[in-house]
Amino acid sequence: MPTHEADLRKELDATLQTRKELGPEYESELLESFLEKLDRNVDQRVRRQLAEQQVQVARGVRPAGRSGGGHEYWERFGVATVSLVLAVPLSAVAVAGAELPGLLASWAGIVGVNAVHSLGLWNLLRSRGEHRNGEWD
Numbered sequence: 001m002p003t004h005e006a007d008l009r010k011e012l013d014a015t016l017q018t019r020k021e022l023g024p025e026y027e028s029e030l031l032e033s034f035l036e037k038l039d040r041n042v043d044q045r046v047r048r049q050l051a052e053q054q055v056q057v058a059r060g061v062r063p064a065g066r067s068g069g070g071h072e073y074w075e076r077f078g079v080a081t082v083s084l085v086l087a088v089p090l091s092a093v094a095v096a097g098a099e100l101p102g103l104l105a106s107w108a109g110i111v112g113v114n115a116v117h118s119l120g121l122w123n124l125l126r127s128r129g130e131h132r133n134g135e136w137d
Helices: 003-022 024-058 070-118 121-132
Strands: none
16 A cells, blocks of 8 residues: 555544544544545645656656556547447448449548558647647647
């Protein structure tokens, strides 16, 4: 158990013991005091994590998610899911309007979008556009 969690556990135990000794009439003050300490602890942890991320960004390293690349998986999964959901109505409209050539064109577009995204070209194009506009992630 990390130190901050152990400290909070000790603080909670001390608060509960004090409540037993002083009685329920001091319960709200004790609870308020403990929650303030908990809030300070959470604030410190968040500030520390943000500072670590800022250092990584300043070094040019993209901060990794907690799951180690899980964000990229869900992003790709989302693009693939949206593509499949939109493929059905796009196919119907394409066939109704232009028959087989329309169907082939719509599926070429769907495959193209997924290929560009999966090869990472989308992020490259997006970062170049943001760089030209003077904006960063």
